[in-house]
Amino acid sequence: MPKTWRNHALLAYALAILAFLYLPLMILALYSFNESRINAVWSGFTVNWYASLFNNRRVLEALTNSLAVACISTVISTVLGTTGAMALNRYKYRFKAAINGLLYLPILIPEIVMGLSLLVLFSQTAIPLGKVSLILAHITFCVSFVVITVNSRLEGMEAELEAAAADLYATPLQTFRYVTLPLAMPGIIAGALIAFTLSIDDFVISFFVAGPNSTTLPLYIYAMVKRGISPEINALSTLMMLTTVLLIILAHLLQGSPKKASPADE
Amino acid sequence: MKKLFILLSALLVLAVAGCGGGDSKQSSSGGEPQVLNLYSWADNFDPAVIEKFEKTYNCRVNYDVFANNEELLAKIQAGGALYDVIQPSDYMVTTMRKLDLLEELDKKALPNTQNLVADLRSPSFDPESKHSVVYAWGITGIIYNKKYVKEVPTDWSALWKPEYRGRVILLNDNREVIGMALKKHGRSNNSTDPAAVKEAVDDLKQLAPHVLAFDTDTIKQKFIAEEAWIGTIWSGDASFVYKENKDVAFLVPKEGTTIWADTLAIPKGAKHKELAHKFINFLYDPKISAQNYEYIGYSDPNEKAVPYHSKEYNDDPILKVGAAAIASGEWLTDIGPALPMYDRYWTELKTGK
Numbered sequence: 365m366p367k368t369w370r371n372h373a374l375l376a377y378a379l380a381i382l383a384f385l386y387l388p389l390m391i392l393a394l395y396s397f398n399e400s401r402i403n404a405v406w407s408g409f410t411v412n413w414y415a416s417l418f419n420n421r422r423v424l425e426a427l428t429n430s431l432a433v434a435c436i437s438t439v440i441s442t443v444l445g446t447t448g449a450m451a452l453n454r455y456k457y458r459f460k461a462a463i464n465g466l467l468y469l470p471i472l473i474p475e476i477v478m479g480l481s482l483l484v485l486f487s488q489t490a491i492p493l494g495k496v497s498l499i500l501a502h503i504t505f506c507v508s509f510v511v512i513t514v515n516s517r518l519e520g521m522e523a524e525l526e527a528a529a530a531d532l533y534a535t536p537l538q539t540f541r542y543v544t545l546p547l548a549m550p551g552i553i554a555g556a557l558i559a560f561t562l563s564i565d566d567f568v569i570s571f572f573v574a575g576p577n578s579t580t581l582p583l584y585i586y587a588m589v590k591r592g593i594s595p596e597i598n599a600l601s602t603l604m605m606l607t608t609v610l611l612i613i614l615a616h617l618l619q620g621s622p623k624k625a626s627p628a629d630e
Numbered sequence: 631m632k633k634l635f636i637l638l639s640a641l642l643v644l645a646v647a648g649c650g651g652g653d654s655k656q657s658s659s660g661g662e663p664q665v666l667n668l669y670s671w672a673d674n675f676d677p678a679v680i681e682k683f684e685k686t687y688n689c690r691v692n693y694d695v696f697a698n699n700e701e702l703l704a705k706i707q708a709g710g711a712l713y714d715v716i717q718p719s720d721y722m723v724t725t726m727r728k729l730d731l732l733e734e735l736d737k738k739a740l741p742n743t744q745n746l747v748a749d750l751r752s753p754s755f756d757p758e759s760k761h762s763v764v765y766a767w768g769i770t771g772i773i774y775n776k777k778y779v780k781e782v783p784t785d786w787s788a789l790w791k792p793e794y795r796g797r798v799i800l801l802n803d804n805r806e807v808i809g810m811a812l813k814k815h816g817r818s819n820n821s822t823d824p825a826a827v828k829e830a831v832d833d834l835k836q837l838a839p840h841v842l843a844f845d846t847d848t849i850k851q852k853f854i855a856e857e858a859w860i861g862t863i864w865s866g867d868a869s870f871v872y873k874e875n876k877d878v879a880f881l882v883p884k885e886g887t888t889i890w891a892d893t894l895a896i897p898k899g900a901k902h903k904e905l906a907h908k909f910i911n912f913l914y915d916p917k918i919s920a921q922n923y924e925y926i927g928y929s930d931p932n933e934k935a936v937p938y939h940s941k942e943y944n945d946d947p948i949l950k951v952g953a954a955a956i957a958s959g960e961w962l963t964d965i966g967p968a969l970p971m972y973d974r975y976w977t978e979l980k981t982g983k
Contacts, residue, residue, distance in 0.1 A: 400874060404851035407874075421677060422693060487708045494712070571701070576667040576712050577692040587672035587695035592850055592870070594673075 389605060396598035403595070413595040414603075420596055426584035427600070433495065433580060434563040437502035442556040444503070445510025446548070452511070453518040470508045478505060479572035486573060493575025501573045502563045509562065510555035517551025664689040666905050669696060669705070669713040671892065674766065676925030683912050689905060706731050706897050714906040717892050723762045724755045724964050726895070732761035733896040739907035742914035745934040749956045753891060754963060762893035763910060766928045768864040769889045769952045769959045770806060771882040773871065778859040785883045786814035789860060790833075795840040799852060799861030802844040804976040805962050806888060807834065810862055813885045819960050822968035831975040838979050853878055864890070865952035866928040872948050873927075880948040882955035889959025929953050 399408035417423060452464060470478065482501045491497055525547065529539040567582040574583060585597055672695040680691050696702045699722040706716065718726055726732050743763050750764040772783050779794065789798050800807050809819030811830035821827055842858050852858040853871045868880040896906045912918060920938035923930035929949045936944065965972065
């Protein structure tokens with residue numbers, strides 16, 4: 365008897381935690397169907413906000429800006445971060461510990477300091493604020509995360525495999541392409557995903573370095589507060605949540621059949 | 631793995647195509663459409679009006695947004711020549727004029743600004759409208775719900791009545807709230823006299839414990855949902871609330887009040903000055919102005935636009951109250967060294983000392 369009681373309590377606890385995590389999101393989604401232009405009272409069901417969302421050029425532009433900045437900075441920071449991690453991991457040189465430590469710094473310093481210092485840098489070097497400055501800033505804070513994720517993957521890899529490849533007359537390039545890269549790939553993908561998420565979420569740094577034609581979605585939503593956030597934003601958030609869920613399911617499906625997939629890939 | 635690679639590279643191609651496409655649109659086509667970089671509050675124009683401007687002048691409007699004046703100031707100081715038209719509020723115009731950040735407007739290129747209501751053509755922050763033109767304006771007044779507030783309030787002291795305890799909202803703004811109390815005592819909302827400010831704040835300290843919230847961002851929701859019964863509000867927001875809840879009413883107390891405005895201005899060194907003037911002039915065309923204000927819901931400062939507005943807009947009781955009270959409004963000005971005193975009192979009020 366006490367055991368089932370404990371099970372019930374645990375279940376209730378788990379449900380409470382889940383509700384705590386998901387209730388706000390569900391309310392957000394629910395209000396995207398609210399007729400009223402403001403989220404004060406429920407005044408009726410409508411799907412008009414979804415229709416008007418696709419006609420709202422400003423929201424769509426902000427979304428495009430966010431996606432473009434996130435994609436470009438993810439790719440560049442993943443390439444830079446992966447090569448950086450390889451260098452840090454494979455070679456011995458002076459002040460290695462210090463350089464390693466410096467890589468953690470962008471993660472540790474408050475975003476607001478980083479945003480401000482980037483803004484000062486851009487205005488000192490006369491780099492105009494806009495998409496370019498925004499992408500540069502996003503790469504700056506994403507690189508460290510990629511280096512760290514890839515590095516931890518490389519730490520766990522054994523050097524013997526690469527030595528074996530060399531023994532079998534693989535050139536360094538071939539070793540990298542067919543041995544090192546595939547082994548490091550989970551780390552690289554994890555790093556890229558973190559970079560993408562950070563970039564698309566970022567508010568504080570973007571707030572400082574955005575310029576003409578580079579208002580991202582978080583900046584746009586923040587600025588809407590003055591006039592009241594319209595349910596179009598709820599509709600957009602709901603769609604983005606659905607996309608995320610679909611992507612997660614997709615990722616699981618891809619990961620779920622590695623044994624079947626990898627021989628076919630070769 | 632290969633699949634993920636393909637996915638990632640597809641995303642990249644999309645992204646690059648996305649930006650590249652945007653750029654080539656601006657530069658390649660023969661007509662060479664100009665770009666107007668607009669930096670403003672979110673949702674501050676009817677999108678159709680901007681589209682009309684783009685078509686009429688064969689240009690593209692980049693509309694970027696900020697959430698407060700300080701953000702605007704920082705961006706303009708960091709390298710201001712990037713924007714062509716900006717929208718500082720009243721006191722920020724003063725600051726920007728002092729810092730020499732604004733281009734002098736060419737009045738000959740702006741004939742339509744003569745359509746402005748006379749009271750708004752010479753605001754104290756820019757008496758000759760040299761650097762700015764009033765765009766959206768509003769006035770602070772009392773909003774109340776007739777279901778709960780039976781006696782029509784006539785002066786600011788209504789907020790202090792014991793029967794509304796716990797149902798009062800004050801704006802979450804230092805100068806607005808202390809300015810309101812100063813007005814209640816018959817003084818200027820820009821008073822720097824320590825005794826006068828102290829008197830006003832002491833009075834507010836009687837009210838502060840009974841306030842439901844100091845709120846500017848979600849004040850509309852609170853009145854629509856009838857959580858709040860009475861409070862201070864800007865006329866534009868009051869009109870918004872009225873459209874959703876017909877039980878509310880709005881009035882400007884007899885002691886006078888604070889008036890505010892967002893303006894249109896051109897930052898120093900703007901690259902597309904000519905187009906910027908065209909844009910400003912375009913917005914004061916009576917027909918365009920009518921269309922624009924129907925959308926944004928504030929009082930149209932354009933006298934000539936009245937016949938083009940819908941009956942519903944012209945009859946909006948709240949906008950009428952606001953428009954009739956322009957003369958009783960006083961602009962907030964830069965109070966300079968007295969600001970720390972206001973800040974200290976504000977902290978005391980909000981922390982209940």
